[in-house]
Amino acid sequence: QKEVEQDPGPLSVPEGAIVSLNCTYSNSAFQYFMWYRQYSRKGPELLMYTYSSGNKEDGRFTAQVDKSSKYISLFIRDSQPSDSATYLCAMKVGEGNKLVFGAGTILRVKS
Amino acid sequence: DVKVTQSSRYLVKRTGEKVFLECVQDMDHENMFWYRQDPGLGLRLIYFSYDVKMKEKGDIPEGYSVSREKKERFSLILESASTNQTSMYLCASRLAGGKTQYFGPGTRLLVL
Numbered sequence: 001q002k003e004v005e006q007d008p009g010p011l012s013v014p015e016g017a018i019v020s021l022n023c024t025y026s027n028s029a030f031q032y033f034m035w036y037r038q039y040s041r042k043g044p045e046l047l048m049y050t051y052s053s054g055n056k057e058d059g060r061f062t063a064q065v066d067k068s069s070k071y072i073s074l075f076i077r078d079s080q081p082s083d084s085a086t087y088l089c090a091m092k093v094g095e096g097n098k099l100v101f102g103a104g105t106i107l108r109v110k111s
Numbered sequence: 112d113v114k115v116t117q118s119s120r121y122l123v124k125r126t127g128e129k130v131f132l133e134c135v136q137d138m139d140h141e142n143m144f145w146y147r148q149d150p151g152l153g154l155r156l157i158y159f160s161y162d163v164k165m166k167e168k169g170d171i172p173e174g175y176s177v178s179r180e181k182k183e184r185f186s187l188i189l190e191s192a193s194t195n196q197t198s199m200y201l202c203a204s205r206l207a208g209g210k211t212q213y214f215g216p217g218t219r220l221l222v223l
Contacts, residue, residue, distance in 0.1 A: 004153075006153070008150075008151060032210075041120075041216070041217075042216055042217075043115070043201055043203070043214030043215050043216050043217055044154070044201070044214050045213075045214065046210075046211045046212070049210050049211070088153060088154065090154075095208065097142060097144075097159055097161065097167075098156060098159075098169070099154075099156070099212065101153040101154040101155075102153050103150075103151050103152060103153040104153055
């Protein structure tokens with residue numbers, strides 16, 4: 001079983017929809033949770049960074065962590081065609097160097 | 112502006128060849144990383160370097176080696192390329208203790 005599970009999609013939604021992307025994990029020691037966005041033929045870029053449980057909002061994006069359920073989510077409000085990309089969750093234990101990534105979910109927002 | 116560059120976007124090599132992938136960052140970051148990205152598997156860490164001449168194995172170091180002689184440059188070496196090393200290779204850098212890893216655009220390697 002993988003440490004981090006993420007549905008690869010693709011997830012196809014109409015413009016303006018609310019998008020929910022999710023990851024589950026098995027290692028209860030993870031403390032730091034990230035979402036990266038990767039456009040086609042580009043490297044990933046950090047979108048959201050959260051520590052421990054709770055919500056964090058940044059514009060149209062909200063990251064949610066539920067440590068009791070070992071479940072993290074990324075919500076995108078008012079989705080745009082420019083949001084079409086692969087979204088990767090990542091997490092790590094403490095201040096260590098090693099990130100553990102999910103497989104990535106392909107999102108397509110249709111205009 | 113943050114910049115991580117990789118020497119090639121696409122590379123085609125033959126089985127048994129020695130392959131060098133180069134990564135350069137201009138941010139004076141201490142930490143540098145090499146990942147490979149495969150469909151359904153996400154990014155897996157091959158090696159990382161926490162400073163010049165320092166390196167540590169990641170999750171899948173077999174068949175790879177690395178070199179970090181200068182702070183800005185981190186090289187990944189495939190000693191004898193094999194077809195199962197066909198993949199997308201991503202380099203990243205990070206300030207020591209920083210939150211963010213900055214990624215390069217990737218090198219898509221095909222081993223025939």
